[in-house]
Every structure is written in structure tokens, then in C-alpha cells.
Amino acid sequence: MATIHDIAQISGYSIGTVSRVINNRADVSEKARKKIEAVIREQGFQPNSSARTLRQSMSSEVYIVVRGIANTFLQSLLEKTQIRIGEHGESASVQFIKEAEDEVAVAAKIMQGIKPKGLVFLGGNTNTFRQTFSVFTVPSVLISADAESLGFDNLSSFSTDDRDAGGCAARALVSKGHRRIGILGGYPGDAEGEQSGNGPSLRIRGAVEELERSGVSFDFARDYEPCPFSAEAGYQAAKRLLSRTPDLTAAFAISDSLAIGAMRAFRDMGLHTPRDISLVGFDGIVPTRYTIPRLATIEQDVELLARRGVDDLLMRISCEGPAVHEKIPYRFVNGESIAQPR
Amino acid sequence: MATIHDIAQISGYSIGTVSRVINNRADVSEKARKKIEAVIREQGFQPNSSARTLRQSMSSEVYIVVRGIANTFLQSLLEKTQIRIGEHGESASVQFIKEAEDEVAVAAKIMQGIKPKGLVFLGGNTNTFRQTFSVFTVPSVLISADAESLGFDNLSSFSTDDRDAGGCAARALVSKGHRRIGILGGYPGDAEGEQSGNGPSLRIRGAVEELERSGVSFDFARDYEPCPFSAEAGYQAAKRLLSRTPDLTAAFAISDSLAIGAMRAFRDMGLHTPRDISLVGFDGIVPTRYTIPRLATIEQDVELLARRGVDDLLMRISCEGPAVHEKIPYRFVNGESIAQPR
DNA sequence: CACTTGATTGGAAACGTTTACGATGACGTT
DNA sequence: AACGTCATCGTAAACGTTTCCAATCAAGTG
Numbered sequence: 001m002a003t004i005h006d007i008a009q010i011s012g013y014s015i016g017t018v019s020r021v022i023n024n025r026a027d028v029s030e031k032a033r034k035k036i037e038a039v040i041r042e043q044g045f046q047p048n049s050s051a052r053t054l055r056q057s058m059s060s061e062v063y064i065v066v067r068g069i070a071n072t073f074l075q076s077l078l079e080k081t082q083i084r085i086g087e088h089g090e091s092a093s094v095q096f097i098k099e100a101e102d103e104v105a106v107a108a109k110i111m112q113g114i115k116p117k118g119l120v121f122l123g124g125n126t127n128t129f130r131q132t133f134s135v136f137t138v139p140s141v142l143i144s145a146d147a148e149s150l151g152f153d154n155l156s157s158f159s160t161d162d163r164d165a166g167g168c169a170a171r172a173l174v175s176k177g178h179r180r181i182g183i184l185g186g187y188p189g190d191a192e193g194e195q196s197g198n199g200p201s202l203r204i205r206g207a208v209e210e211l212e213r214s215g216v217s218f219d220f221a222r223d224y225e226p227c228p229f230s231a232e233a234g235y236q237a238a239k240r241l242l243s244r245t246p247d248l249t250a251a252f253a254i255s256d257s258l259a260i261g262a263m264r265a266f267r268d269m270g271l272h273t274p275r276d277i278s279l280v281g282f283d284g285i286v287p288t289r290y291t292i293p294r295l296a297t298i299e300q301d302v303e304l305l306a307r308r309g310v311d312d313l314l315m316r317i318s319c320e321g322p323a324v325h326e327k328i329p330y331r332f333v334n335g336e337s338i339a340q341p342r
Numbered sequence: 343m344a345t346i347h348d349i350a351q352i353s354g355y356s357i358g359t360v361s362r363v364i365n366n367r368a369d370v371s372e373k374a375r376k377k378i379e380a381v382i383r384e385q386g387f388q389p390n391s392s393a394r395t396l397r398q399s400m401s402s403e404v405y406i407v408v409r410g411i412a413n414t415f416l417q418s419l420l421e422k423t424q425i426r427i428g429e430h431g432e433s434a435s436v437q438f439i440k441e442a443e444d445e446v447a448v449a450a451k452i453m454q455g456i457k458p459k460g461l462v463f464l465g466g467n468t469n470t471f472r473q474t475f476s477v478f479t480v481p482s483v484l485i486s487a488d489a490e491s492l493g494f495d496n497l498s499s500f501s502t503d504d505r506d507a508g509g510c511a512a513r514a515l516v517s518k519g520h521r522r523i524g525i526l527g528g529y530p531g532d533a534e535g536e537q538s539g540n541g542p543s544l545r546i547r548g549a550v551e552e553l554e555r556s557g558v559s560f561d562f563a564r565d566y567e568p569c570p571f572s573a574e575a576g577y578q579a580a581k582r583l584l585s586r587t588p589d590l591t592a593a594f595a596i597s598d599s600l601a602i603g604a605m606r607a608f609r610d611m612g613l614h615t616p617r618d619i620s621l622v623g624f625d626g627i628v629p630t631r632y633t634i635p636r637l638a639t640i641e642q643d644v645e646l647l648a649r650r651g652v653d654d655l656l657m658r659i660s661c662e663g664p665a666v667h668e669k670i671p672y673r674f675v676n677g678e679s680i681a682q683p684r
Numbered sequence: 685c686a687c688t689t690g691a692t693t694g695g696a697a698a699c700g701t702t703t704a705c706g707a708t709g710a711c712g713t714t
Numbered sequence: 715a716a717c718g719t720c721a722t723c724g725t726a727a728a729c730g731t732t733t734c735c736a737a738t739c740a741a742g743t744g
Contacts (some may be wrong), residue, residue, distance in 0.1 A: 001454065003730055014694045019732060029692060049455040050401070051730035053392035054699050067422045072414075083437050091452060096424050112343065113391040142628040167675060229631050234501045264632040287629050290573050290606040345700055356724045361702060369723060393700035396729050 002043040011039040022047055053115060056336055058138075062313065063116040064090040065107055067124035069096040071229055072257055073283040073300075074123045077144060080306035088314055092120070099125070104132045107277070111136065118317045120309060125187075126150070126198050132225060143309040145199050148325040156316070156323040158309045160300045162199040165330045166206025168282045169252045169298050172332060174214045177277060178250040179338050182217060182223045182241050184234060185254035191220040200229075203254045203282060222249070227258065234261030242269060243275075249276035249341035256285045260296055263337070274339035279321040284333060293336030298326060304328050344385040353381040364389055400480075404434040404655065405458040407449055409466035411438040413571055414599055415642075416465045419486060422648035422668045423462060430656055434462070441467070446474045453478065456523045460659045462651060467529070468492070468540050481658040485651040486642070487541050490667040498658070498665040502514040502642045504541040507672045508548025510620045511594050511640050514674060519682050520592040520620060523558060524565045524583050525549060526576060526604055527596035533562040541569075543626060545596045569600065576603030584586060584611060584619075591683035592620035598627045601637055605679070616638065616681035626675060635678030646670050 004022070008015040013032055019030045021036045039045075040339065053059045064081060068074055078094065085092045097107045104124075111119065112135060119140040121129070129142070130150050140155045147157035153282045173181050181203055204224075211218045218224075222245050227237035234253060242248060253259035259281030263273050271277050273293060281288060284299025305328050315321060346364070350357040355374055362370045363378045381387075396400045406423060410416055420436065427434045435458075439449045447465075453461065454477060461482040463471070471484070472492050482497045489499035515523050525546055532543045543560030546566075554562045560566075564587050569579035576595060580603065584590060595601035605615050613619050615635055623630060626641025647670050657663060 004732095005730075015731080016696095017692085023732080027692065037513060046451055046455045048396065048457075048730050049478070050392040050395035051699090052732075053729080054390065054396055054701085055732045057699065059392070069424060070418075075417050076412075078706080079438075082411060089436075093440070095433075096421075096436070111389055113388045113700060115390075115392070168431075231628060235632065257729080260629060260632050267634055286573060287602060290577065290602050292606060292609055292634050294606075337708090346702095357701085358703080358726095359722085362723090369722065374722080390700050392730090394702075396731085397700080397702045449736065541687080545687075663740060 002045045002046075004047065005041060007036065007039050007045050010043070011036045011191070014207070017335075024116050051119055052170035057115060059114060059116045061116055062072075062090060062120060062317075063111060063114065064092050064094045064120045064122065066094060066122045067104070068099055068229065069323060071123060072285045072287070073255065073302075074144075076285055077122050077302050077306060080303050081122065081143065081310060082203045084310040085314075086304050088310065090314065104128055108132050110134050120313060122340075136277035139313055140149075140268040141309045141313040143305050146202075146325060146327075153323055154316075156330055157325045158305050158312070159199060159326075160298075160305070160330045161327040162202035163209075165282070165298045165328050166203035166252075166254075168206075168330070168332055169203070169282060170207040170210035171214075171248040172280050172296060172334075173252065173278060174211065174216060176250075176278065178217050179341075180223075180245075180248050180250070181211060181218065182225070182245060182248045182251040183218075183254070184225055184227065184237050184241060184251055185229070185258045186226045188226050190226060191224055193246035194302040200254050207252055229257060230253050231257045234258030236261075238262035238265035239269065241289075242266070242271075248277065250280075250338070253279065253281050256283045256295065256297055259297070259337075260287065260291060263291065263295070274337050276342065278338040278341070280338060283305045284331075288333075288335075291335075294340045296335035297333050298305050299331045299333045301328050301330065344387045346387075346389065348380050349378065349385060349387050352385070353378045355538060367515060386451070399457060401458045403458055404432060404435045404460040404659075405436050405453060405456065406462045406464065407453070408436060408438050408464045409446070410441055410571065413465060414596065414627045414629070415644075416486075418627055419644050419648060420462050422645050423464065423485065423652060424647050426652040427656075430652065432656065438630075448468055450474050450477050460517045460655050461481075461609075462655060481655055483651045483655040485647050488544075488667060488669075495665055498654050499667045500647050500654070500670055501541060501668075502640075502647070502672045503669040504544035505548035505551075505641045505643075507624070508545035508596075509552035510548075510672070510674055511545070511624060512549040512552035512623050513556075513591040514638060514676075514680060515594065515620060516553065516558060518592075518620065518680055521558050521683075522587075522590050522592070523553060523560065524567070524590045524593040525560075526567055526569065526579050526583060526593055527598070527600045528566075528568045529570070530568050531567055532568060542596050549581060549594055571597050573600060573603035573606075576600030577607045578603075579605035580607035581611065584608070584613075590619065592622075592680070593623065595623050598623040598625045598630045598637065598639055601639070601679075602629065602633060605633065605637070607645075616679050618684070620680040620683070622680060626673075630675075633677075633679075638677035638680045639675050641673045641675045643672065645669050 004015050004018050021033050112238045117249055121142045121185045144159050146159045147155050170266040186204050190204050224235045225241040227233040253262050266277055273279050281295050281297035284297050288295045288297050346360050350360045358472050364515050365376050463484045465566050484499040486501050488501045489497050528542045550560050567579045567583040569575040595604050615621050623637050624641035626639050630637045630639050
């Protein structure tokens with residue numbers, strides 16, 4: 001593997017000049033640039049990123065931290081994020097971390113050692129995030145959760161207006177005439193109305209508020225079933241919910257994965273969607289468009305979330321601007337999973 | 343951020359000794375170790391990974407290269423791979439790359455700069471892989487494709503016996519009495535019987551061979567529709583296939599994503615699965631367990647693939663053993679998507 | 685012509701580690 | 715008492731860059 005030293009020797013210039021060519025600075029003669037570039041190409045020279053990072057005490061890479069590796073929505077968000085970073089001509093490495101709190105601390109440690117030039121966080125629980133984020137000093141962005149209340153001035157955030165969107169989901173069911181509506185998913189604390197900025201919690205809050213506005217009664221103890229974010233969890237939770245409260249005519253699953261599991265659970269209990277029970281999901285993940293029946297859902301604009309997030313981050317890396325917090329529009333996508341109650 | 347220098351100063355030992363403690367070598371007194379470890383904890387010292395990598399001209403990390411970011415099966419494989427690496431107490435970074443050939447070359451460049459201590463490749467087309475892999479010198483493993491024919495002695499591989507499994511899928515349909523069977527997915531070259539070690543291609547070959555053995559006629563021009571690996575592609579391909587060859591009574595989709603798209607396409611054409619057309623998928627991804635009807639599929643043992651792959655890699659990193667090539671068992675999982683032809 | 689200016693370049697220090705090597709002292713052996 | 719062995723530790727070089735500073739030279743200016 002050729003080093004900058006070899007390139008200097010072969011081209012007849014000093015390593016300083018070669019370095020200037022690599023980082024294409026202005027103070028290099030056209031002649032030297034041409035010559036050195038030729039040698040670099042010919043030798044297949046690739047600057048050693050560790051030496052660079054060490055010297056500048058800052059990596060030239062952005063790191064993406066994904067909290068919840070098996071989450072389909074985050075996977076899709078990650079895809080778009082990677083693509084957008086690529087469009088800027090940058091590259092990014094990815095670190096997946098589990099939901100557990102200590103995992104977050106571990107990731108924080110790693111990041112301190114790596115010294116990325118910027119950080120993208122995808123997903124995660126706002127509460128635990130608050131405590132661990134403080135160790136970071138590089139420009140960062142949190143996508144798909146609102147970080148405004150956290151008050152870090154190097155952390156932007158871009159998210160769907162979950163509260164509003166939760167209301168929209170509820171409205172989709174209420175407007176069809178449903179008065180007995182269940183809610184599936186979320187953290188255990190959500191039933192107690194714990195103050196948290198988490199997207200999922202806000203979805204629930206928004207939905208419940210909409211139900212109240214519409215005069216539909218909702219009782220957490222009876223009509224609500226919290227569970228983690230997976231199809232299997234949705235399956236189990238739906239069974240629990242419906243055996244406890246069999247008179248429900250509709251349900252709002254706060255993520256599509258849950259909805260997919262729930263729909264299957266309904267069927268296994270002999271209920272057909274939407275004939276016997278209506279269902280609306282949240283996220284707009286791809287599989288949603290191919291379920292039978294097609295799932296109605298709140299579609300987050302994953303592409304725009306990723307684009308705004310990445311653009312903001314890279315801008316702040318180069319220009320030192322202030323952090324911003326922005327809501328990205330969502331869209332209700334009707335499917336075949338909502339009908340009038342029988 | 344404290345450096346090894348600071349730790350040395352504070353603890354009253356030299357940086358050499360501190361370094362020895364960090365890398366827990368034997369030639370350090372118990373007293374020194376205790377003292378230095380205390381200071382490290384107290385200062386929250388985190389060794390600079392770039393300096394380490396630079397000095398040892400080798401990163402302490404394993405890199406995972408995933409070829410095809412939106413592929414659900416690979417996402418699941420990635421999840422298990424990450425988990426297994428974590429179980430070994432190691433950590434890994436992930437690089438996603440697009441399918442295009444030049445992307446692979448780009449990734450190769452990056453990896454040369456980063457100097458990982460090991461490389462895990464997930465997915466990818468064996469043919470283009472052959473040409474770009476040669477630049478790598480570190481121990482590597484290819485999971486979910488067979489690299490035996492490539493003949494690199496630093497590259498192990500662990501994969502499902504796709505040819506056998508393809509036969510199994512075909513048998514599941516034939517044994518129910520189907521004689522008009524279509525195949526969905528794969529690379530355009532597959533119809534010409536191009537010699538390639540790709541898993542998907544082998545699945546098709548195995549299925550066709552099984553059909554021939556059973557005396558079922560199969561004509562690539564009529565009964566086969568290649569397409570990329572996504573639900574949308576499966577949806578489109580299924581429509582093309584069935585409008586061209588409406589007398590099919592069953593189909594084998596060489597990945598579950600394709601099958602999910604295909605099932606929806608059938609429905610949109612007025613066909614019910616399995617009443618009007620049977621379907622079998624491949625991979626055993628999670629959503630498959632929640633479709634309505636539940637999809638019959640060939641389930642790859644993702645967990646074992648990941649485990650064997652990671653274990654082999656880490657073993658070879660520390661012990662310098664020979665590369666191995668191993669087939670991991672698969673399992674036919676029956677669902678509700680196969681019935682007798684009408 | 686002496687001097688300033690600007691463009692271009694080379695030299696060397698620095699980034700934070702690891703590690704080969706040598707030094708020190710304690711201890712046992714002859 | 716002289717010596718060898720062993721455990722422990724400090725010193726300094728090295729890894730491959732970037733960047734500050736100084737040096738050189740050409741060209742313009744008074």
C-alpha cells in the first residue's frame with residue numbers, strides 16, 4: 001500500500017505538496033497538481049484515514065447511530081439517509097444499538113473514540129437520549145423524534161408531527177362511524193400520561209385527544225395495550241386487547257409492523273379486516289402496500305425526513321449555524337382496512 | 343478529552359505502562375494496574391482509535407459490508423450478525439453499498455483506507471464480487487453466498503444449499519399436483535443457464551431440475567420472469583408473468599419479498615391465493631409469518647448463518663486458520679399459500 | 685537597483701498510540 | 715561476593731497524515 005511518502009518520492013515533490021493536492025488547496029501550481037494526481041492514480045494511492053483523523057483530531061466521516069436494528073421503519077429511514085449522504089459526496093458508517101440504556105452509553109463511548117465529524121441519530125427514546133447525548137460535542141441531528149425540548153444547541157431534529165398525525169389516524173376511524181376504538185403499542189408509561197416527547201407517545205396522546213373531541217369514550221385500562229415495536233409483539237398485543245375488550249370495532253396500531261401482526265391476530269381469532277374490525281397503522285413502510293387487505297396508514301415522508309436531516313447536518317458541519325427543529329408533513333394513505341362498523 | 347499522556351501523568355506511571363494496562367498485558371504489577379485503571383475510570387479516558395489503528399496499521403474493528411440496503415432478508419441477517427459479533431465482545435461498523443459494480447469498487451477503496459481487521463460480506467452478486475475482492479488481504483467471510491469456486495484463501499463462506507432448497511420448493515408444489523408452475527425473480531442471465539454461483543440463480547436451477555425430474559415441463563421463455571429483489575418488482579413481474587402465461591396454477595418466488603408483492607398482484611388480477619394459484623417463497627423473513635394467507639416458504643437459518651460466519655471470521659483473525667466453505671441447513675415452512683390445483 | 689509582494693514549495697513538528705529495547709532492582713544461586 | 719534471572723517499568727521511535735513556518739524565486743514597484 002503506497003503512502004503519501006511514496007507519492008512524494010515518485011512525483012519528485014515533497015509530502016507537503018502532495019498533501020495539498022490531496023486536499024485540493026489553491027496554493028499548488030497547475031504543473032505540480034497534474035503530475036501528482038497522475039502518480040496518485042497510477043499507484044492507486046488511498047490516504048490512510050486513521051492518520052488523517054489523528055492529525056486533524058476529527059474523522060472525515062459522519063456516523064449514523066440507529067437505535068433499534070430490527071425496526072422496519074428505521075431501516076427504511078436509514079436507507080434514505082445513506083442515499084442522501086451519498087448524494088453529497090460523503091460517506092457514512094453505521095452503528096446499530098439496542099434499545100437498552102447501557103447500550104446507548106456504550107455507543108457514546110465508541111463515538112468519543114472515533115471522533116466523527118457529525119452524528120445522525122435515527123429513532124430512540126427521548127428520555128434516555130437526554131442523559132447520554134450531553135457527551136457529544138459535534139454537530140448532530142435526530143431524525144424522527146423531536147429534540148426541541150432537550151435544548152442542546154448542537155442538535156437539530158426533524159420529525160413528523162406525531163400528535164397531529166395521531167389525531168388524523170383517530171379521525172379516519174371516527175369519521176367512518178366507529179365509537180369503540182382500541183390503541184395498540186407504545187411504552188408502558190404512556191397510559192399514565194407521562195410527559196415525554198417520544199413520537200409514539202405523542203401519537204397516542206394525539207389520538208386520544210381527537211377521540212375526546214369527537215365524544216368517543218376511551219379508557220386506557222380497557223382500550224389500550226402497550227407493546228414493543230415488532231409484528232410479533234403486535235400479534236400478541238392484539239390478542240390480549242381483543243380478548244379483554246371484544247366489543248371494539250376498530251383499532252389504531254401506532255406502527256405498521258404492529259398493524260401487520262394485529263391483522264393476522266384478528267384473523268386467527270376469526271375476525272376479518274375490515275368487515276369485523278377496522279385497522280389503521282402508522283409509518284407507511286413498504287410491506288403495507290402489499291398486505292391483503294391493503295393497510296390504511298399514516299405515511300411519514302421518510303425521504304424528506306432524511307433529506308432535511310442530512311442537509312442540515314452537513315450545512316452545520318461546514319458553516320456552524322444554529323440547530324433547528326422542524327416538522328415534516330405526513331399523509332394519510334387510505335387502504336382497504338377501514339370500513340363502517342357492522 | 344484525556345489522552346494516555348494525562349493518565350500517565352496523573353497516575354505517576356509512564357505512558358508505556360498505561361498502554362500495557364489498556365491492552366491488559368501480563369507484565370504489569372498488580373499495584374500499577376489497579377492505580378492506572380482507577381485513573382482511567384475517573385477520567386473517563388477512551389483510547390483514540392485512530393492513533394491505535396495508525397500505529398498497528400490495523401483497525402481493531404470488523405467491518406460489515408452489506409450489498410443491497412433495502413433487502414429485508416439481508417437486514418435480518420445483518421441483525422443477527424451484529425448480535426453475534428457483540429456476543430464476542432467485539433464491535434462492528436456497517437457499510438451499505440448499492441448493487442452497482444462501481445459501488446463495490448468504491449467500497450473497496452474505503453476499506454483499504456480503513457484497514458479493518460476483518461470483513462463480513464452480506465449478499466451480493468458472486469460474479470462482480472470475484473473481481474473486486476482480490477484487493478482485500480484481511481480475513482473475510484461471505485455469508486449467504488458460496489465463495490468456494492472463487493478460490494480466495496482468506497475468504498470463507500457460509501450459505502444455504504440453494505440448489506437443493508430450490509428443488510425443495512418445487513417439490514412442495516409438484517407434490518400437490520401442480521404441473522404448470524412459474525418462477526419469479528433472478529438475474530436476466532439465469533434463463534440462459536449462465537454458470538454462476540449466485541444463490542438466487544442456484545435456486546432457479548435446482549427448481550427447474552426438480553421439475554424435470556418430476557416430468558413437469560418448464561419453458562424459460564414462457565414460465566419464467568426475472569426481476570430485482572423487492573416487493574414492487576415482484577408485483578410487476580407477477581403481473582407480467584400471469585398475463586403472458588395465464589394457465590399457471592402455481593409459482594415459486596425466489597425471495598419472500600417477491601412473493602409478498604406477487605400475492606398482491608394475483609389478488610389485483612382477481613386471483614385468490616391459494617384457491618386460484620399457489621405460491622411458495624424463499625428466505626423465511628419475518629413478515630412472511632403474518633401475511634394473509636400465511637406464506638409457505640423455504641426458511642434459511644439466518645441465526646446459524648450469522649453465527650457460523652462470525653465465529654469463523656473471529657477465529658481466523660486470531661488463529662490464522664484456513665478458510666472454509668459450509669452449507670447451512672434450511673427448512674421448508676408450510677403456510678396457507680399452497681393448495682391443490684383446481 | 686533595492687525592495688516588496690505573491691506564488692509555490694520544502695522541512696519539521698505534531699496528533700495519540702504501540703512496542704522494541706534497555707534500565708533498574710529484587711532475589712536466588714554458585 | 716559475584717552473577718544470572720525475572721518482573722517491572724521508562725524511553726523513544728514509529729505509524730501516515732496535516733499544517734505552520736520559512737525558504738526560494740519570479741515579477742512588479744519605487
